[in-house]
Amino acid sequence: QQQVKQSPQSLIVQKGGISIINCAYENTAFDYFPWYQQFPGKGPALLIAIRPDVSEKKEGRFTISFNKSAKQFSLHIMDSQPGDSATYFCAASMRGAGSYQLTFGKGTKLSVIP
Amino acid sequence: DADVTQTPRNRITKTGKRIMLECSQTKGHDRMYWYRQDPGLGLRLIYYSFDVKDINKGEISDGYSVSRQAQAKFSLSLESAIPNQTALYFCATQRGWGNNEQFFGPGTRLTVL
Numbered sequence: 001q002q003q004v005k006q007s008p009q010s011l012i013v014q015k016g017g018i019s020i021i022n023c024a025y026e027n028t029a030f031d032y033f034p035w036y037q038q039f040p041g042k043g044p045a046l047l048i049a050i051r052p053d054v055s056e057k058k059e060g061r062f063t064i065s066f067n068k069s070a071k072q073f074s075l076h077i078m079d080s081q082p083g084d085s086a087t088y089f090c091a092a093s094m095r096g097a098g099s100y101q102l103t104f105g106k107g108t109k110l111s112v113i114p
Numbered sequence: 115d116a117d118v119t120q121t122p123r124n125r126i127t128k129t130g131k132r133i134m135l136e137c138s139q140t141k142g143h144d145r146m147y148w149y150r151q152d153p154g155l156g157l158r159l160i161y162y163s164f165d166v167k168d169i170n171k172g173e174i175s176d177g178y179s180v181s182r183q184a185q186a187k188f189s190l191s192l193e194s195a196i197p198n199q200t201a202l203y204f205c206a207t208q209r210g211w212g213n214n215e216q217f218f219g220p221g222t223r224l225t226v227l
Contacts, residue, residue, distance in 0.1 A: 006156075036218075041220075041221075042220060043118075043204050043218030043220050043221050044157070044218050045217075045218065046215045046216070089156060089157065100145070100208065100212075101147075101162060102157075102216060103159075104157045104158075105156055106154060106155055107156050
């Protein structure tokens with residue numbers, strides 16, 4: 001069964017700190033790994049995504065680290081701000097007939113306290 | 115204007131009632147998806163469609179049906195709603211090639227009493 005396991009379920013970080021959320025996957029056919037950010041009352045929105053041909057991708061304060069051999073990837077939020085407080089979902093998908101579906105992790109609720 | 119809209123945004127209904135949730139998009143995307151979100155369970159795929167003539171079951175399709183009326187419209191129906199279908203429902207769209215971003219609507223909060 002396709003699965004993406006995400007941890008922790010919740011995370012409290014002080015303003016200015018580093019938030020780290022981890023995900024692990026099982027299916028080696030996955031070739032696209034996005035992170036989605038969801039604010040209360042809103043739909044998820046793409047934050048950053050990586051493909052397995054690179055080990056790291058950075059966009060502003062957000063970085064994905066990808067370890068293909070360990071089948072793990074993580075989101076790092078540098079200099080975390082109260083405005084980053086949201087639920088974060090990792091996901092994975094693969095190409096091919098009937099694919100491109102996203103398999104989501106169960107989410108991490110991040111609270112950044114002043 | 116929102117690119118992906120969902121109606122209604124909130125709905126309370128009773129067990130056994132038929133319910134339709136509607137999704138419309140102006141992004142011109144071929145692929146459309148219906149997800150269900152429950153606390154602690156993340157987003158789970160109910161149905162997806164890659165074009166008007168293509169409908170596929172997702173992980174949790176039992177108790178649901180869909181209709182792709184046009185490229186821009188994808189409806190989700192609960193033929194006979196039950197309380198454990200109380201959840202937040204999201205529609206999403208995606209352009210029609212490769213692995214790429216899905217764009218989510220604002221969601222419909224459904225409560226089945």
